[in-house]
Amino acid sequence: MAHLIKNKGWKCLLLDGDYKNPDINLYKHVLTSDNICDIFKKYNVPKEPEYVSIDVDSTDLWLFKAVLSEYNPMVVSVEYNAHFPLDRAITFIDNAELGRSNRIYGASLKALKM
Numbered sequence: 001m002a003h004l005i006k007n008k009g010w011k012c013l014l015l016d017g018d019y020k021n022p023d024i025n026l027y028k029h030v031l032t033s034d035n036i037c038d039i040f041k042k043y044n045v046p047k048e049p050e051y052v053s054i055d056v057d058s059t060d061l062w063l064f065k066a067v068l069s070e071y072n073p074m075v076v077s078v079e080y081n082a083h084f085p086l087d088r089a090i091t092f093i094d095n096a097e098l099g100r101s102n103r104i105y106g107a108s109l110k111a112l113k114m
Contacts, residue, residue: 013043017056033062033094037070048072055079061107062094084108 004010005024013025020028029039052073054063064078084090084107091107 013040013045015039031056031059031063033059033066036063036066040067040071045071048074051075051077053077057105058092059094061091061111064112078112079106080109080112081106084111086110089114 001010001012001014002021002024005012011025013027015027015029015031017030018028020026027043029035031039047070049071050073052067052071052075054060054067054077056063057079060079064076067073067076081090086109088108089111091111092105
């Protein structure tokens with residue numbers, strides 16, 4: 001990603017709970033369903049971004065719902081948990097402080113579809 005940003009002129013916002021590197025537009029934030037839209041506003045994310053990728057290994061579904069409440073991305077990718085059965089709507093509770101454990105993280109495909 002850094003190569004695409006530095007050498008190919010890609011414009012993007014990268015958010016991570018542990019790391020920052022302003023040279024590639026990577027900023028340190030712990031994302032929650034309560035703060036993600038405010039953080040997007042802080043960095044002037046357009047209301048219709050071309051692409052949003054959500055992969056936090058826990059509250060992915062809740063971040064997805066929060067983003068869609070104020071933004072209309074052209075394309076979205078959201079991490080799902082392949083350990084959950086396809087016919088069950090299962091998700092991590094909306095609490096970013098709990099972190100991730102072995103196989104209990106994210107959301108099932110059915111939960112994301114709903």
